Amino acid sequence: MGNTINLPPKHLLLVLAIVLIWGVNFVAVYIGLKSFPPFLLSAIRFGLSALPWVFFIPRPKAPLKLIVYYGLFNFAMQFGLIFTGIHLGLSPGLASLILQIQVFFSIGLAFLVFQDRPSPFKIAGSLISFIGIGIVAVNVNGGSTFLGLILMLLAAFSWAAGNMFTKKIHAESPLALVVWGNLAAFPVMVLISLFFEGPVVILSSLQNVSWPAIAAVFYIVYFSTHIGYGAWGFLMKSYSTSVVVPFTLMVPVVGFLSSALFLGEELPYWKLLASLFILGGLIFGLLEKQVRGVIAGFRQRS
Template identity: 65%
Template structure:
């Protein structure tokens, strides 16, 4: 693993591509949820993400319990909770923002289990970004519901747990891990859909699905899941968690912009400040070395001036 904080230019572009894919993914989720209940949507996602690819990609060389845990936390729990949170009233743009609390969970869990000690600037950046989440929580009502916000925060915790399991598995092929993880998540979500969504709602959704619903499902399967998670697993394998995870701070920016453009979601002043604080925290995380270098140069110049 490369323990350097800064990503190479090529890998930086990959990280930004993931941001765009996952940011616009919230639009696809909102469109899909208009035609399918959340658990059915998730079950379709996991099923099409796994099949027929499991027949062509070898199972990751890891204990089966880790692969199942990866599928449960990174897919079944994360997206089951996220889709339900959006379905129960949290707007897609805000969901893309709130899910970023996974950064705090990821860095904290990485410190506890992998001894990846975050620097002072990373902690400071995380605290600044957390203020943005506080602003969201203080605006309950309208497109922010308590149940939607709570479920999305729980989804963030599931995502961060999945990040740790990803590092534990250390799969040679990140795409293979994604495909097998979806296979592990599928039966859990299929059962949840059967007992919660109920067979009548399932049949009605399948019979009345439009091309928009099909396109939304295709996007979350092939773009968000296969391409996005395949690249994400590669970056987590190559760099430390604290170097990769902060890029997800950019996802709500793309999420808000795409939601405003495609879904006509209102972008209020408080949403602007919440997004601004999250971006400010990202700056501290991404440009830590440059900030420290500037501080040292400033101290050095002061010493030189004092000697004169």
């Protein structure tokens, strides 16, 4: 596995493209939820992401249980929770921001799974970021939106867990891992949709689907899932977690801007303040080497 800190230009462009795709994806999810209930939208996403591709793309050479765990955490749990959180009233821009706490969950899980001990800078950065989560919790309106916040934090944890399975599997084809991971998530989400949303709601949603919702599903499946997660899996396989994962800090910037542009989402002071703490804490942890270099230089001069 590569440990290079600076990505080459073509991989830097690739990760920036992923950031753009995932940032706009929150708008697509919001539009899709206008026609579909959250679990059904998740099931449709997983089904179209897996089929018919599993018949043409060989299964990754990894234990089946790891692929199933990857699919359950990275797809079934993460997106079932994200879609439900937005459905309950959490704005797309805010959802994209809260989800970035996955960086700290990833660091914590990397310590537990790979004995990758976090530095004091990373711990301090996490505390700063969670101040931002507190600001969001105090200002969200209504119990359903607060529940949406909790679900988004659980989604962030699911994404972090999925990252650990991505590292363990070492798939030769990241797209194959995405396709087969979605196949593992698909039947689980179909059963959840049938149980919680019911056949009547499912049938009504499918009969009354709008063209914008169809376009949103197309974007969610083929851009966010196939292109986004396929490229993300390649980068996660090629570089260390600490090099790749922090680029997701830019996703909420795109999420806020696209939500404001396409959906007219308001940006009150508390959202900007929460963003400052959450992203500031993440950046604080990222700048550890630079800060240590400045301190060392100051000590040498003194």
